Amino acid sequence: MNYKNIIFALLLPFGSLAQKQPADYVNPLIGSAPSTTESAKKHSEAGSEMKGQIVPAIGVPQGMTSWTPQTRATELKCIPPFYYNDTKIQGFRGTHWMNGSCVQDYGSVTIMPMSGKLTINANERGSDFDRKTETVKPYFYEVILKKDNIKAQMTALARAGFLQFSFSQKQKNYILVEPNSDEGEGFVEIHPEKNEIVGYNPVHRIYQGFGKSAGFSGYFVIQFDQSFTDYGVWKDQNISAKATQAQGNGKKQAVGAYAQFGNQLVKVRIGTSFTSLEGARKNLESEINHWDFSKTQQASNLAWNKALGKIEVKGSDYDKTLFYSALYHAKLTPRIFSDIDGSYPGFADDDNLYKAQNFTYYEDYNLWDTYRAVHPLHTLLEPKVSADMMQSLVKKAEQGTWLPIFPCWNHYTAAMIGDHAIAAIGDAYIKGIQDFDIKTAYRYMRKNAFEINTDPKSYEEGKGRRALASYLQYNYIPLEDSVWQAFHKREQVSRTLEYAYDDFVLAQVAQKLGEKADYETLIKRAKNYQNVIDPATGYARGRYANGTWIKPFDPFVQRSSFITEGSPAQYTFYVPQDVQGLIKHIGGTKRFVEKLDTLFEQGYYWHGNEPNNQIVYLYPFANQAWKTQEKVRQIIREEYDISAGGMSGNEDGGQMSAWLVFSMMGYYPVCPGTPNYVLGSPSFEETTLHLPNGKTFKIVAKGNAATTPYIQSARLNGKVFTQNFITHQQIMAGGTLVLNMSSQKP
Template structure:
């Protein structure tokens, strides 16, 4: 796998059963076909079977799989498909997807919009995936062949966290709350077995695939939004370890721990002299600094929630490290040397080795936890809005990759939520369609689809780990979100966009549960309690709605009550 080229800690096993006898069978071993043989081990081996179509025109086959053993594959098949009732299996699959997709109902869009929406919802529900067998058995995350048993939870794998912490996991908290416990417990099980909270756990293994430490975001977001049925103290302990310690070198090479943590702790940023060699993505020092600062914020929030004032203060201070890579002279984040000097030459529009999968133009805006602080660094609200305008007008916004996804929503922090409505509507139309090429980039384990779903519903989580969503213009005239008990209220939350049309894309006024609402954001608790958000739409921006400083979304450095 990606870390050191060692095989992942599992093998794949499957069993196939047919409802009739074979007329012939065999294997191929390398390029040699071997009739009536049952075993092949060389090259890329395979097997074949033949049937006599004169006696049976339809052949049924059912397959069971397992990552632990062939016997478990048989038991999984017996547990899930005990008979040959093809119609029953089809109907059960249809009902399962109908139940999953009907959690959100949308009305008032075109047929194309409906297809795009529910295709996105289908995509968003594909990962993480169940990794344990029907009896709870799974191969351990600790790199050996031991088999563990998930007690009182289902074990999941393939957490594409660099992508999915942004919107995919927050979406799943809303629409599939019954699985959140299992996802978090699975992440902690990996940490217990391997000794470190994994950063990008895929293939049931530690990897150095992507940057950041966004298990912090996933855990904190779940806790802040009311999920408590996991070992919070164990999660806090592992998060502290990741944030403060570097593993022994063999473990570090195997993908455990934060890359370049020693430099980050020494300088408050990762200098260019640290090449970050022990990673799939080398370098990317500025992006790592920014993402670690956000992750440290998430740890500060969890520490504060647990009453650990000292740790909350420490990591809130570290969450300000984004300022250490912001060059006030140019107004961009920029590569920095150990002596504090800035890299030269510098062109923020070009890809550079110290930025991950984007440009300084894009990553300058990755301070989701302290947008108010970034606004001040840029010289105030008007300067910030002008900078955002330049990013879009010069075509530096790149929706096909995740670092850009939150950027259209940042206008709301600076008093211009109408521009969020404009930019989000443009991005929805430009990057999604019900065609074979209907996504502008890799879906990345559901993140691209999750952005669409939130935006089409009219709200988006700019900073997971907090309880707020930024409002925008919905794509549909009515959205009904069914809130599942016991984690949510069991009621519905409805968004109504009165007068919405192709030309009426701007919010004029808003009412939350019958009371006028002038804030360009809404809390998670307001949504999951059930209720109604009514938006009056119009053809021109209402530049006053949601524009007052006191109505802006919260940021870490705010002095207002309720901010973190």
Template sequence: MLRYSFLIFLFFHFGALAQDDVLKYVNPLTGTANSTTKSAIKHGEGTEALANVIPAVGVPFGMTQWTPQTRLTEKKCIAPYYYKDPKISGLRATHWLSGSCTQDYGSFTVMPISGQLKTSAVDYASSYAHEDEVASPDYYKVLLRDYLITAEVTGLERSAMLKFTAGKTDDFYLLMTPNSDKDKGFIKIDRKKGEVSGYNPAYRIYQGLGQPAGFSGYFVIQFDRPFSKSGTFSGNQQYGLDSLINQKDLGAYLKFEMEKGEILRARVGTSFTSIANARKNLATEITGWNFDEVRKRSAAAWNKALNQIQVKTDLEKQKNIFYTAFYHSLQHPRLFTDVDGTYPKFAHQYENAVLKGTEYYDDFSMWDIYRAQLPLLEILQPQKIGAFVNSMVLKGEQGGWLPIFPCWNSYTNAMIGDHGTAFIASAYTKGIRGFDTQKAYQLMRKNAFEIPDKETYRDGKGRRALDSYLKYDYIPLEDSVPDAFHKREQVSRTLEYAFNDYALAIVARDMGKTEDMNLLLKRSSNYKNVFQKEIGSVNGRYADGSWATDFKADVKLPFITEGTPRQYMFYVPHDVSGLASTMGGKKTFEKALDSLFIKGEYWHGNEPGHQIPFLYNFTDSPWKTQREVRKILSEEYDDGIGGLSGNDDAGQMSAWYLFAAMGFYPVNPVANEYLLSTPLFQSININLQNGKTFTVQASADPLEMPYITSVKLNGKSYRKNYLSHQDIMNGGTLEIKLGKTPNEKWGAKDNNQPSGISNKAKK
């Protein structure tokens, strides 16, 4: 019996060791400086020239992340950390939307200093050097050179532990500051408990700009040794008070007696509902003072998530880029529930609800992530996708309308389109559940058919310019789309609503709602109403049907979102064949694609073009997809600090890389089809949560043999140039034979090409 137990121990022990430690390939500093990629240099400008990611420490999809702070503000488009900034002013508990141009919220910062007490960040910020930094998903370490203090942090879902080592014997202070740009917030020192607590109220941007978001970032900080002196401050003004509220640059300081080499540990709990729940979250997740044990738990969570995809290559650089992209793809949406299921109700003012059996999430950068980041999780973590969709449905129920772009637990109506609908439809057609499908449908339908009253509309609810869209079957230039962060952009909105209508039509068909389906399918062709055949491009159109005359294909025009007409005219993911026909046929369509790439007008640094390289799969030259995708993988991603092509936008830019490197991409996520290209690696194993493994196996080194010559799926010849979602989820092996030159016959026949319509929708 003892021998048998020992064998069981060996099995589980070495089974656990068999999981690769892939954290060593992740560089969280990639993307923390201006992009140095080819298309970013040509097309990027302003904030779009930045990836705007941070070296975030925590666990996948965690409530709170930790980052070194080089910028004090929570203002829009300013991340907490930039690689080239010369000073650090603390370790920040952040809710920054990774890779975005939004805002931080509910954050607070902890900063150790020594010597004279200073309470203004301008005075106490410390110099540092990158050679003194260690950055990993589970851990960050830096030497604060002005104080000879080594600061370290590791984090879990709702809690973290900080560790400070004194490099000299001197007065040692810890400063804690809620980071409110509005001179709000609260902090309290409890001398008996040896604890500091507080909160930082969150505020809306975009629609509802400046209004309270209806919740705060709450925190509790505990220490492993007593402090000898304490107080509060507002900027340079110091007080002997134990609490302070709604003052400019407020904070608290604690003095500790520290000799050289001694260590101070702090453990922190966070919540979006109350200080009490922040304390409860901490007590549940971290019970002791073992920093290394907490770090091991964080590392284990990351390794478990990252090992769902295992790649084989002799080039370490490729693994560095791949797993760094994977890390960026697993940060959002953000957990909002406490350990007891409490969370702040969506679009309410300081009202909480309780959710049992699942979790509530927020921070959906929906215009970006419905394309690839969420579809990646639909493969890897379908159960979590069910919780994401359920969270969207709860938001719709609590706020009255399905949100377009829900962040900081509020309506924002940032960006364009209605891609909450696209996301829910994508999950639904894949058979993912965990949410009320009837409620989801009614909320999606309300967005597609109902026009809110003025007050509701101004609050960010409902589709922008829906009245014009329903009246004209496109949005005319006369409608400037007021009460929107993105005004005008009428052509882009028309194109995206056409896709959203298609997505809802597919759900309507599967649910037997025939009347809705027919109307929505008709509306899904509205993209044709902004395509001017005489110039072979989308163009602005007036209410009387006439066209804009100031058309320039390669200039950013006001009726296009963050791009040019040439870049945006390929956004018809649900009906690529119909678009090709509208343009004059497959050959004309292929020439238009050729022109985009030949002229250097493909811009990878923004999302509207992410599907374009894969569209050659709808032509007689699928090999051109293989050529262009390989070029983008090479030119637009690197393992240096400038190695992301533009705003990472909650992981979308990074998720594109993962799909492309694996050799398939969801041009139309609702159709459940993935268009093929050459994988970057010779072997890729996707370990699915259903216990199965899907393997992509290349016959040779893809860097030397870049073109597909033939394909087998589970040992049988496979002529199609796309995979179905079920092909992947069933597990098995995709064998790809590669060659140095294109096989122009493979995948070029009509019946081998993707349909653009889900299998269920064909009934």
């Protein structure tokens, strides 16, 4: 047995060697421990890649609120509520953490059982636990809290959670409820006559507008299946028995509530909402109106199997665990933000409540990351979900007056670079997603691309493209523009490259809509990448307003001020819209391949950060597809595994996992906004997509094995297939792609 099989055996729950349902292959703990890959160790940017930024999210795909064991009592930036290597559990949190990110949790609430002495401080109440007693599935979590020998169980649906606690002791048994407000503005209220505790946790912004109110709260209604024998609230360390209400004073004051129970089994159901307590109550009544824990668990399990089962694979259990865990991680955000009746809070500074008509409103878009593969995956598998996500972006633009670039906690952020709501919307539209308002979307996409925001206050808040004035004046962003009004400052070359790509995608939308003049302007701007890639060196390079290149210059420096989270050498290949033009611009095919080879052979490729994700798929553009096939297989084995440390970089809303999903299937969307997927090397003997139109598309890799990464020949629906890419339309038409695999380079 090799080491991977050993890891797999250790991670399996007891008695489950023959798992048949996709959800039962998922290990939600992958990525929650410090990364064990060489890429992360070598290239870690802020250090977060080395910590583990993923929490085991229990619930359903795209759920409003997920549930996770809490090991850190915080809503601070870059600190998730769970770390695999922590040894104590402080409670069980209804969380809105954006998995794998370096942002913040918000609007969360924690529930903690205990026996004997009432201990309210999160660090002091923490209990040891044994991972041998822990079961972690997307739809179910169970653990024994050793301190008081309490068995805790969790399951959840989209807007409501269900917890139950089995107390072993007949002394005083408590359940604590704590809104995790870092700003000390939490509120709790006990209704003993209803066996109920309610409350809210106000949400605050980071990045632009740091510390300001986001204009809404995370509301919760918690109901218990039995009456309280005692109850009370606390503020800081002061407990008030029989008191029914506590409100934080905004001075970092911790507040919470507790209830005491006489029975040894206590069931807890929780409704959540971003609109009101009444909204949380309606969500709970709609989703969990009973006290049957197993019924909710089964519903959650069914939701995951329905979503994950849209891709059926044949291969080893290890690879199925790797694959379905990645697909699970790619289906967590954006999250549902509207109540069961469609109500949701207005975007940014709009204080109104709205109702989503015929769509679900979504929030938390890691767009700099997720436009690359997460949103294309939604578009491929879940066109209705994709359409609703795009319509949600349209509504944000209408309510906020500008199309957001990186919307989180229902607000503008200016968190990252680029303008990739354009990429996500454009890709969905070009691939045939029509059930959203593309005309209104285009108006705001165009506004972002053509209009300079001249209002200093709203620009600082994150409305409008950063440094657009310079981009339009010079057709690149010169080094003199330091881009101060952004979280990521400077980074002029990366911004230029990403805007050129966004302009290309918008050009495709303009062409399809018949906006000829816009198309001609934008397709010309899509060539702006040429203005920041030096033909002499063949690398992306900082440039001054007078046209001179920055000196001294080293293309392999990881932290160049004009590059975002990478090196000039890596960003040179961020021209997905015109790879053939890039090849010509830097001196031809031979030089292009040499530069690609240098990245991989000399250790400069950094899989753990998103601008690198498409690079391995560029060899086919230079007629060396076999190198893509070889290196994709290598990356999968070196950068991912099924242990808790098996993620090579920040997951960032599912992008690292979505890359893996596509790559294990055998193709990747190098340029979202076009209908093409570049072929790689499938990991499975067979991969079947059960498409939303009722058809199936199957990839059969004959002779597939770890030692046979190379495609020798192919047939699509029985006909010889010689292309290095397959189109979205070909996949959606259904059929079978047969690949003959070999250990010999073609």
